[in-house]
Every structure is written in C-alpha cells, then in structure tokens.
C-alpha cells in the first residue's frame with residue numbers, strides 16, 4: 541500500500557502514522573490485512589484491515605454483533621480478553637475512503653503467536669476449549685439481536701445448490717480439470733442428506749458461534765503457550781454447533797495446511813481429535829444438549845465437505861472469492877479437503893463410539 545494512503549488512514553484513528561511501516565500481515569483469504577510496526581523486526585503495534593466488501597457488503601453488521609457480544613460477556617466476566625476495534629477520532633467504527641473502502645484498526649496483542657495447525661494434542665484441547673468458552677459465555681444472550689452477517693454461510697444445502705449452478709455455467713477447461721473431484725464428490729452425497737435431516741428436525745439449538753473456528757484465529761502467548769484470545773469476529777453470528785466444531789476439526793485433524801498438494805502427507809491424528817472433542821465438551825458441558833454432543837464429529841465431516849465444495853466452486857468460477865497464489869490453488873485446496881474428508885469419514889464409527897457416547 542502507498543505510504544501516503546496508510547498514513548492518512550492511521551491519522552483518522554489518531555495514530556502517529558509516521559512512526560510506522562505498513563506491511564502485509566497474516567494468512568487470511570478474504571480481507572487485506574497489514575501490520576503497523578516500527579521496524580521489520582518489531583511486532584506490530586496495530587493491525588490495519590481493509591474489509592472485502594464483495595464478501596462483507598455490510599461491515600457495520602460485524603461491528604454491531606461484536607459490540608453485543610462484548611457487552612454481554614463483560615457483564616459476567618471482566619477479565620475475558622476480547623479483541624478491541626478502535627474508533628476513528630470522530631467516533632466511527634470504520635474509516636471509509638474515497639473509493640468506498642472500509643478500514644478498521646485493531647491494537648495488536650503483544651507477545652503472541654498464531655499457528656496454522658495444532659503442534660501437540662494439548663494445543664488442540666486448548667483451542668477447542670477457547671471456542672467452546674466463547675459460545676458458553678454467550679449462552680443466554682438474546683440471539684435474535686444478532687445479525688446474520690452472511691446469509692446461508694454454513695448452510696450446506698445452499699452450498700450444494702450454488703455448486704450445481706456453478707458447474708452448469710463453468711468453462712469446459714475448468715470442468716475438465718476438476719473431473720476427478722467432481723466424481724469423488726458424488727460419494728459424499730450422504731453428508732448433505734444427513735445435514736438436511738438434522739435441519740428439518742430442528743435438532744440443534746441456535747446459539748452465537750464464531751463461525752471461523754480454525755486454530756489460526758487464536759492468539760497464543762509466547763510465554764505460557766496458552767490461548768490469550770480469539771481473533772476475527774467477522775462471522776460471529778447465530779448458527780449451530782456444527783460450524784465451530786467443524787472448523788476446529790478441519791484445521792487440526794491433520795498437521796498439513798489446507799493447500800498441501802502432497803496428499804500422502806495428510807494424516808488422521810486421533811489424539812488431536814480426541815482432545816478437540818474433550819476440550820470443547822469441557823467448555824460446553826453445562827449447556828450442551830444430547831443431540832449437539834452426538835453430532836459433534838459430524839460437524840467436522842459436514843464442514844470439511846462444505847469447504848471442499850466451496851474451494852472447488854471458486855475454482856470453477858475462475859477464482860472470484862478466495863485469494864490465490866497460483867492458478868490451480870483452489871483446485872489443490874479442494875483436493876486436499878476431499879482427501880481429509882475421506883480419512884474423517886473412515887474413522888467416524890470409531891471416534892463416535894469412543895468419545896461421544
């Protein structure tokens with residue numbers, strides 16, 4: 541980003557912008573994220589983010605949900621660490637630039653690090669426990685006051701419909717390149733059927749979930765190695781338990797990244813899965829329903845499948861949604877997720893009988 545631009549934006553938030561360098565930060569696929577840091581060696585003091593308004597057309601909904609959550613949690617738990625968004629000098633949650641861009645500024649939490657996958661089972665337990673705590677702390681909040689930030693975001697039936705529409709209008713070249721995955725996808729039709737049956741029977745209560753509960757959205761302390769706080773509240777909204785448990789299982793079951801192209805490296809780590817389920821159950825034990833507990837592992841299967849078709853959908857749509865680094869990036873991501881999914885489906889009976897009964 542040009543120096544003049546970020547300096548001007550930072551000033552609107554009352555920051556002495558000339559002290560900082562502005563560098564790309566993090567691994568998000570959607571928003572553009574920068575760190576404001578004094579030198580390339582120091583940790584940033586602030587995180588500056590430009591919201592992707594193609595994905596989030598109403599960023600004020602994000603601020604509104606975050607404020608409701610913060611106020612509710614604060615009332616019962618003064619010490620809970622929740623990321624703050626700074627207001628501009630004239631009191632707005634975002635700065636809007638002349639091109640219609642929405643910007644926000646977040647103080648960086650010092651002495652922390654992030655991980656793309658869990659390094660040990662204890663970390664998997666802690667991560668799941670943190671996301672479970674967030675939802676438990678929000679138990680009792682008026683769910684209807686929260687906005688649906690992205691409609692149908694984790695609605696698998698919608699994703700299936702969207703996918704079918706995309707396949708029908710994709711280019712011959714892309715469909716040809718995706719041929720094997722389109723074939724593989726067919727064997728997972730039972731997942732959508734199960735999801736629809738759960739929805740129709742209204743088996744799961746609507747609560748407030750983070751809805752992007754991957755391990756990379758946790759800040760860990762460099763000194764204690766324990767979670768300090770959760771970041772990325774962009775999709776904090778009403779939903780079901782399938783979402784958060786799903787993304788945890790998706791991001792920590794294997795030690796590979798979601799774009800690992802060597803499928804032989806993708807592994808099912810039972811000890812990590814067990815710890816995730818236990819960490820989550822420990823946090824939610826007083827409020828979780830029988831059906832929620834029974835369907836925890838299905839959350840992983842549903843979410844990994846949905847993410848596989850979201851990546852494949854984006855590939856077939858010529859990469860409109862996710863940021864890519866090479867031309868087949870979304871195809872590689874989809875292939876990776878289908879491989880992980882197969883491993884997870886194969887282990888389902890064992891995992892459910894051992895940990896969820």
Ligand code: GN1
Nearest residue numbers: 567568569570571595752772798847
């Ligand atoms: C996107 O940009 P990021 O990393 O926060 C996506 C999630 C996906 C994830 C895949 C709004 O999140 O749903 O799980 O990529 N967020 C949105 O890693 O689509």
Ligand code: MG
Nearest residue numbers: 752772774775
């Ligand atoms: Mg996110």
